[in-house]
Amino acid sequence: MSSVLYQKVVKSFGALNVLRSLDLAVPDHKFLALLGPSGCGKTTALRILAGLDMPSAGKVFIGERDVTRLQPRDRDIAMVFQSYALYPQMTVAENIGYPLWIRGTPDAGRKAKIGEVAAILEIGHLLDRRPRQLSGGQRQRVALARAIVRDPAAFLMDEPLSNLDARLRLTMRGEIKRLCQRLSATTIYVTHDQVEALTMADFVAVMHGGELQQMAPPIEIYDRPANRFVATFVGNPPMNILPAALSEKGVIVAGKVVPLDAARLAACRAASVAEIGLRPEDCSAAAADTPDALQGEIYVVEPMGNETLVNVRLEGGNVSVRAGREFRGVVGESIGVAFDPANACFFNSAGLTAVHRVNNNGRVT
Ligand SMILES: Nc1ncnc2c1ncn2[C@@H]1O[C@H](COP(=O)(O)OP(=O)(O)OP(=O)(O)O)[C@@H](O)[C@H]1O
Ligand SMILES: [Mg+2]
Structure with a gap:
């Protein structure tokens, strides 16, 4: 696991400035929730770290390494998308094992590791099924299993619970928190749900209009908001x-x-x-x-x-x-x-x- 650093990261799409000089440091082994309203630039920030988008200016580091110009596959991170992005033609086992297969991990080692993460996420009985034969919550677990199957330097999660019904969202919120604590994994978790951010994270980074408003532990965000936006965005009723x-x-x-x-x-x-x-x-x-x-x-x-x-x-x-x-x-x-x-x-x-x-x-x- 490694720390993550955004250094003066700017991202524009044509005339639209989506990130305006983002500075953000996630300490090693910590869980950071990136919180903000729709359109504030959360997904863009994650995609830049994952290497799926290039910043217009600035740098990103994973550990000591400047990864700004590296290909996604060379960055050693795992990303869980809102849509899960499972391969429909593959079984659950093949989906989970895919990142290892890409890296040429031998069959026996791959099988053992698939079994291990499937056990952690309690989906061992689903390994032969295809994604279409799973419920939303089961698919979500498979996507998590695929992310943790190789020990990446950091986990990136983009609203991984938003496709689940309210009850399951509540259960999975606790499960993901437990999982990340167990793995002691450096995690950036994007959400627009302030309850998710407060309940799950070690640190909350509140964004608005492409700018970081405040980064602090959840209680501090709640008790000592830096400004009116943070004060009213966090808390229900506001x-x-x-x-x-x-x-x-x-x-x-x-x-x-x-x-x-x-x-x-x-x-x-x-x-x-x-x-x-x-x-x-x-x-x-x-x-x-x-x-x-x-x-x-x-x-x-x-x-x-x-x-x-x-x-x-x-x-x-x-x-x-x-x-x-x-x-x-x-x-x-x-x-x-x-x-x-x-x-x-x-x-x-x-x-x-x-x-x-x-x-x-x-x-x-
Ligand atoms: N490829 C793109 N081309 C042009 N504009 C884009 C592109 N990707 C994102 N945007 C714009 O950048 C802004 C930020 O988008 P982003 O997806 O990062 O927001 P978000 O905070 O993740 O929002 P949400 O909570 O709705 O997912 C939005 O105004 C969006 O329309
Ligand atoms: Mg988004």
Whole structure:
């Protein structure tokens, strides 16, 4: 296994700039999720690493090796595509063994290795079938088996779960995570599903418009988003964003002054804060006339079984609140929204996070 490095990688298709100087380093043995909305350049970034596309500028390294100009077969990586790309005329065993056959691995060694990876992925009983005789989840396992059958320097996976139904996706999410931990494999996993990224990865790289927004461990992406885009792309329901102004004592949100301690207020002032960000779980439903709560009106109530999502219309915009399962408010009712400003983050007018939530040490950052 090896580390992976993108160095100032640019990719344009004619006038369309798809990657605008991508710098990204994936440490050896780590699982990186490349997360971003449709069209942000995720697949393009993977294809450049795999050698299926050439960058317009910049370099890619696998381990110490500059592989930018190498043929795909000389890069020692394995890629799992969304479509699985199995050979329909071959059996499962032949599909899995194909990368070894190409390399001239003798029959006996190949057979043993096929058996070994088929056992890991629990598809040993399917080896004589053709891909058309398999379910989506079984095909997906075969594609994974084919990727791990030779020990590549890195695994690249492009939305490998997107063709599966919701239930199977959930199961395979855990299975792939286990598999990658067991193999201790350097992995780049492309997804537009923020839950997949957070649950599976050691690091999440969030992309938008061909640019890397932030790369960090999942919890940091969630708790300390670099900007408004990351803050709202990760989390479901997304972080609430409201216009914010400063007063002598605190921040003015939805027509109400919420007191801030002196250090936080000074940090907000220095940064010319324009908006406040609040996660739904950091907001709570309060009685309509609660003194320090924002005042609003219930817009939608969504019982989820274990909790209730309440959407509240405030001056300045709507917010989502995670309330308990016992929540009994009805649409149109007046309601208070309470929050601890220590859990809020603040954005400047450029959309960058100027003041983060207070961390565990009580340090203002
Ligand atoms: N061969 C190509 N020629 C021209 N434009 C392309 C080509 N490949 C990709 N693009 C464009 O580049 C942009 C990024 O595409 P890419 O496939 O990398 O996005 P993505 O992040 O993988 O999106 P998705 O989540 O939908 O798969 C898109 O606007 C796409 O239309
Ligand atoms: Mg894609």
